[in-house]
Amino acid sequence: MSRDTALVSADWAEKNLDAPGVxxxxxxxxxxxxxxxxxxxxxxxxxxxxLQDPVRxxxxxxxxFEALLSxxxxxxxxxxxxxxxxxxxxxxxxxxxxxxxGHGDVKLLDxxxxxxELDARPLVADQVSRPATQYTAQEPDLSIRAFRxxxxxxxxxxxxxxxxxxxxxxxxxLAPAHLPQEQAQRAGHIPTxxxxxxxxxxxxxxxxxxxxxxxxxxxxxxxxxxKDTIAYCRxxxxxxxxWFVLKELLGHQNVKNYDGSWTEYxxxxxxxxxxxxxxxxx
Amino acid sequence: MTVPITAGCAAPDQAAPLPAxxxxxxxxxxTGIVSAENGEVVPGAYVRLLDSTGEFxxxxxxxxxxxxxxxxxxxxxxxxxxxxxxxxxxSVTAGRGINEVAVTVA
Numbered sequence: 001m002s003r004d005t006a007l008v009s010a011d012w013a014e015k016n017l018d019a020p021g022v023x024x025x026x027x028x029x030x031x032x033x034x035x036x037x038x039x040x041x042x043x044x045x046x047x048x049x050x051l052q053d054p055v056r057x058x059x060x061x062x063x064x065f066e067a068l069l070s071x072x073x074x075x076x077x078x079x080x081x082x083x084x085x086x087x088x089x090x091x092x093x094x095x096x097x098x099x100x101x102g103h104g105d106v107k108l109l110d111x112x113x114x115x116x117e118l119d120a121r122p123l124v125a126d127q128v129s130r131p132a133t134q135y136t137a138q139e140p141d142l143s144i145r146a147f148r149x150x151x152x153x154x155x156x157x158x159x160x161x162x163x164x165x166x167x168x169x170x171x172x173x174l175a176p177a178h179l180p181q182e183q184a185q186r187a188g189h190i191p192t193x194x195x196x197x198x199x200x201x202x203x204x205x206x207x208x209x210x211x212x213x214x215x216x217x218x219x220x221x222x223x224x225x226x227k228d229t230i231a232y233c234r235x236x237x238x239x240x241x242x243w244f245v246l247k248e249l250l251g252h253q254n255v256k257n258y259d260g261s262w263t264e265y266x267x268x269x270x271x272x273x274x275x276x277x278x279x280x281x282x
Numbered sequence: 283m284t285v286p287i288t289a290g291c292a293a294p295d296q297a298a299p300l301p302a303x304x305x306x307x308x309x310x311x312x313t314g315i316v317s318a319e320n321g322e323v324v325p326g327a328y329v330r331l332l333d334s335t336g337e338f339x340x341x342x343x344x345x346x347x348x349x350x351x352x353x354x355x356x357x358x359x360x361x362x363x364x365x366x367x368x369x370x371x372x373s374v375t376a377g378r379g380i381n382e383v384a385v386t387v388a
Contacts (some may be wrong), residue, residue: 033343085343086341087341113327114364117326117366118328118364118365118366120366165333165338165339165340166293166333166335166337166339167333167339167355172355173355175353176339176340176352197337199337199338204330204362205364270335
């Protein structure tokens with residue numbers, strides 16, 4: 001993968017709003033933004049109600065994903081262009097799902113909703129519906145998903161990239177600073193994880209930095225290109241953003257997103273935890 | 283109205299009242315309004331909270347009446363607002379409890 005195949009610009013998007021076989025999909029945790037105005041023709045996916053299992057702590061399985069995309073009118077042959085708020089966090093998360101379930105052609109809109117709004121590009125509040133399809137997903141590609149045991153086994157062995165803010169990494173905050181801080185789990189990070197906040201990869205308008213800038217950021221932070229990589233954050237959406245950068249933009253080979261992330265790891269009994277600004281010892 | 287805590291990371295409704303469960307003895311709330319130079323409030327502005335080294339920490343979108351709110355920690359922060367009308371910065375030294383500020387974009 002590369003920037004040319006994984007990412008589209010706002011200009012490209014505006015020129016291809018009516019292109020046959022291109023489906024725009026807005027993905028958010030809170031879909032009131034979509035309801036108030038969205039890119040013309042875009043359908044919505046709700047990160048929580050559409051993409052998470054309602055009972056188990058997991059995301060939708062293959063059959064649920066097939067049912068969702070069929071009902072929303074997405075075909076296997078469609079080019080899916082994802083965008084959203086929060087600097088594309090949830091859009092990047094959805095992108096990772098589409099890859100996990102083997103969708104052929106999926107792209108991220110560079111800058112997402114933020115750049116679109118700051119550019120004063122048009123948004124409409126129309127109801128969008130597409131005829132139902134018969135979507136067929138592939139078996140999940142677990143080469144891009146890490147589970148907790150892999151995260152523990154990666155300590156001192158693989159690249160672990162903690163993409164939360166520096167204060168969350170150090171254990172001074174338990175959640176992003178726009179959310180209340182009370183939580184049950186321990187604070188800190190997985191020992192030997194390097195700290196590269198997801199935001200380092202993005203310009204302030206939400207677009208991704210250039211490949212040269214990105215390569216330099218992760219290189220200087222100590223990412224070893226010869227090792228496999230696991231990215232994590234708090235609930236797996238910010239690390240999808242970094243997974244996208246490393247795997248899809250920079251073309252690193254073995255990069256996994258640990259979607260259990262700190263809400264799982266920081267609640268495990270008996271695992272090592274590091275506090276402070278340094279990665280810590282294995 | 284409650285603020286989602288463990289559910290996710292999306293910005294909660296910026297106009298919602300503070301939840302009753304919030305402990306202001308412990309929380310450091312930075313809240314305020316984004317306005318344009320002519321004094322009009324700016325809804326839909328992107329407000330970024332940067333730490334004392336200038337590192338991005340969080341971002342929210344202002345409410346229909348220009349409000350924003352962060353749950354931070356005591357210390358020095360920079361607020362940076364981006365909007366169609368222009369951008370603006372403000373340095374804040376916050377302590378525990380509610381810290382009210384105003385950011386102007388131009």
